[in-house]
Amino acid sequence: GFLKLINKELLRQARFKVVIDYAFSSASMTYPPILGELGLEVVALNSYLNPQKITKSEKEFQHSLDQLSNIVTTLKADIGFLIDNGAEKVFIIDERGRIVPEMNALAGVCYLVMKSYADGIVAVPVNQPSVIEKLAEKSALTVKRVPTTPRQILQASRTEGMRFVGDGIGGFIFPEFQTSFDAMYAIAKILEMLAEQKVRFGQLLREIPHKIAVQHKKIPCPWDKKGQVMRLAYESAKNKSTELVEGVKIHFRDSWVLMLPDPNEAYFHVWVESDDERRARDLLRDFSEKITKWIQ
Numbered sequence: 001g002f003l004k005l006i007n008k009e010l011l012r013q014a015r016f017k018v019v020i021d022y023a024f025s026s027a028s029m030t031y032p033p034i035l036g037e038l039g040l041e042v043v044a045l046n047s048y049l050n051p052q053k054i055t056k057s058e059k060e061f062q063h064s065l066d067q068l069s070n071i072v073t074t075l076k077a078d079i080g081f082l083i084d085n086g087a088e089k090v091f092i093i094d095e096r097g098r099i100v101p102e103m104n105a106l107a108g109v110c111y112l113v114m115k116s117y118a119d120g121i122v123a124v125p126v127n128q129p130s131v132i133e134k135l136a137e138k139s140a141l142t143v144k145r146v147p148t149t150p151r152q153i154l155q156a157s158r159t160e161g162m163r164f165v166g167d168g169i170g171g172f173i174f175p176e177f178q179t180s181f182d183a184m185y186a187i188a189k190i191l192e193m194l195a196e197q198k199v200r201f202g203q204l205l206r207e208i209p210h211k212i213a214v215q216h217k218k219i220p221c222p223w224d225k226k227g228q229v230m231r232l233a234y235e236s237a238k239n240k241s242t243e244l245v246e247g248v249k250i251h252f253r254d255s256w257v258l259m260l261p262d263p264n265e266a267y268f269h270v271w272v273e274s275d276d277e278r279r280a281r282d283l284l285r286d287f288s289e290k291i292t293k294w295i296q
Contacts, residue, residue: 002177003037006188007196012039014195019043019080019093020187021068024050027087031184038188043075054085065091065099073097079194079201081187088181089170092190094202103212106166107131108205112193113164114139120163123156126245127258127271128168131210147246149263154180214273215280217288221268225295226261229268232294233259255279257287 018040022028028047035042045068046053056064064082072080072093080093092100092108100108110122110132119140124132125148136143141163146156150167157165157179165173172186173179194201221229233248243249247260247269255274262269270287274280 002185002188003034005177005185006038006192008038010192010195011188014191015041016079016191016195017041017043017075017077018187018191019045019068019072019075019077020047021045021064021080021082022047023056023064023083023085024048024053025083025085025087027083027184034184034188038191040191043071043077045071056085065093069093069097069099079191081183083183083187084170087183090172090183090186091170092201094205095200096202098202100201100205101212102169103129103214104205105170106168107135107208107212108201109166109172109190110143110164111135111204111208112190112197114141115197116193117141117163120161121159122163123153123159123165125153125168126243126247126249127214127216127260127269128166129210129212129214129273130256131208131212134210135208145243145245148260149246152246210275213275213277213280214271215284216272217270217284218262218267219270219288219291219295221261221266221291221295223266226268229259229291229294230261233291236290252283255283257283259287259291 020042022044024046068080068082078095082091092105094100107129113122114135121142121144123144123146126145127148133143146152153165153167157173157175162175171181173181174185174189177185237248237250241251247258249256249258258271260269268291270284272280272284
C-alpha cells in the first residue's frame with residue numbers, strides 16, 4: 001500500500017537507472033511489480049528465493065557489495081542497493097560505484113530528510129556521527145539521540161513528529177509508512193527524495209562538510225564485571241560534559257567517547273569520534289586501557 005505515499009510522477013521524470021541485489025530475499029517476490037508501477041528502470045540481481053543462501057558470512061556480504069559496485073559502474077547506473085535477506089536492511093552503492101559506509105549512508109539519508117521535510121524529528125543512535133546535528137542546524141528538523149538496541153530504535157519511530165529513524169547499520173524507518181525497518185519502502189523513499197532534490201547520492205555526500213570518522217573497539221568483559229565497569233565509567237565522567245542516553249558518553253571540545261556494555265555478549269564497546277585522527281586514536285587507546293583496568 002505504500003504506492004500512495006510515493007510521488008510516482010517525480011520518479012518517472014527523474015528516470016533513474018537503479019541496480020538492486022535482492023540477495024535471494026522474499027522481496028524478490030513482491031517488489032518488482034511495485035518498482036514497475038513507480039516507472040523505474042531496474043536491473044535486478046539474485047531475484048529469486050534460495051533457502052540455501054539465507055545467511056551470509058562477512059566475506060560473502062563484502063563480495064556481494066563489490067559485485068554490485070562493479071555492475072553499477074559498468075552499467076553507468078545512478079545508484080545500487082543491496083537488500084538483506086529479511087528485506088529489512090539496505091546498503092547503498094553511489095553513482096560512481098563507491099560502496100557507501102553504513103554511517104555515511106545514515107548521514108546522507110538524514111541530510112535528504114532534512115532537505116525534504118519542513119519540520120519534525122530524525123532519530124539516530126548515540127554512537128552515530130555528530131555531523132548529523134551539524135546538518136540539522138541548517139534545517140527546521142531536530143535530532144533525537146536514542147539507545148543502540150533495536151527495541152529502543154523501533155520505539156523511537158513511534159514518537160509524534162518523527163520523520164525518520166536510522167540505526168547506522170543499514171536499517172531505515174520512515175514512520176509515515178510503518179514503524180519498522182523496511183528495505184523496500186526505504187529504497188522508494190530515498191529515490192523519491194533524490195529526485196525531489198535533483199541530486200545523486202554520492203553528490204549529496206560530497207555536500208556534507210565534515211568527515212565521518214567514528215572509531216570503535218570491542219573489549220572482552222565478563223558479564224559479572226559489566227556493572228562495576230559502568231559504575232567506574234560514571235565516576236570518571238563526573239564534572240565532564242556527559243550524555244547518558246545509553247552507556248556513558250563524554251563530550252570534549254572537538255570529540256566524544258562512548259563507553260557501552262554489549263547487551264548480548266561479554267564485551268564492552270568504546271566508540272570515539274574526533275576531527276583529528278591522532279586525537280581519536282589516543283582517546284580510543286586511553287579509554288580502552290581504562291576499561292581493561294576497571295575489569296580487574
